Amino acid sequence: MTRQELIQQIREKRSFLCVGLDTDLDKIPAHLLQTEDPVFEFNKAIIDATKDLCVAYKPNVAFYEALGPKGWESLKKTIDYIPAHCLTIADAKRGDIGNTSTYYAKTFFDYLNCDAVTVAPYMGEDSVTPFQEFEGKWVILLALTSNKGALDFQFTTDASGEELYKKVLKKSSKWGSENNLMYVVGATRAEGIAEVRKIVPHHFFLVPGVGAQGGSLEDVAKYGWNDDCGLLVNASRSVIYASNSADFAIEARKEAQKLQEEMAQILTAKNF
Secondary structure (H helix, E strand, O other), X not given: OOHHXXXXXXXXXXXXXXXXXXXXXXXOOHHHHHOOOHHHHHHHHHHHHHOOOOOEEEEEHHHHHOOOXXXXXXXXXXXXXXXXXXXXXXXXXXXXXHHHHHHHHHHHHHHOOOOEEEEOOOOOHHHHHHHHHOOOOEEEEEEEOOOOOHHHHOOOEOOOOOEHHHHHHHHHOOOOOOOOEEEEEOOOOHHHHHHHHHHOOOOOEEEOOEOOOOEOHHHHHHHHOEOOEOEEEEEOHHHHXXXXXXXXXXXXXXXXXXXXXXXXXXXXXXXX
């Protein structure tokens, strides 16, 4: 999916919602455990219920890897089932050098046919650029995260007083463009979003932390908006686990629709 195609989906659906498929066998409705592939059956129902309300899906690869070969099969089936008009993001947080990154990229771009993959930048340029050699694919680089441990490194400063996350942004923005590079920016650090936007004004942000983690959608739009919207706001647990009963897909749709309606209001207010 190209940048323009993504923007068009945002316009058509009046939404910049990404639904995270962090599918946990311990949390899905019990009746699904009797099926041949409970993870896929759960994901399939969630996708069917929300595909007109969101522009992206983000399977968290860890939940599938933990199940071994069966989990990879469920992940592959899930990604194949996601409609072509939705951006498919592998939340894998990979990052290594040389051929290792190339083969990670082949896994997610060639084998799984994802549109995008999350990448950790700690090892530098040669750990990221192999992912960018795949035509029409996106790298989503960790920039400013919302977890407690982000304080351990991301906000440390050099002799000039510049925080590490800002150095990462400035350096990495030269490795790609707004057409193949996005950034992960946590919703619970609202004013930090504004700082990131100053450094990379044209890139899209993947923003986790709205919903169960307490981030404000209004603040995300206030601080992160650009002329092309520039935002993919992810909601995982608040949507997919809205119910653990037989009505789980119906309740998931209700939660997704609440977010979509709020996003539609924001888009209208922004004359987008």
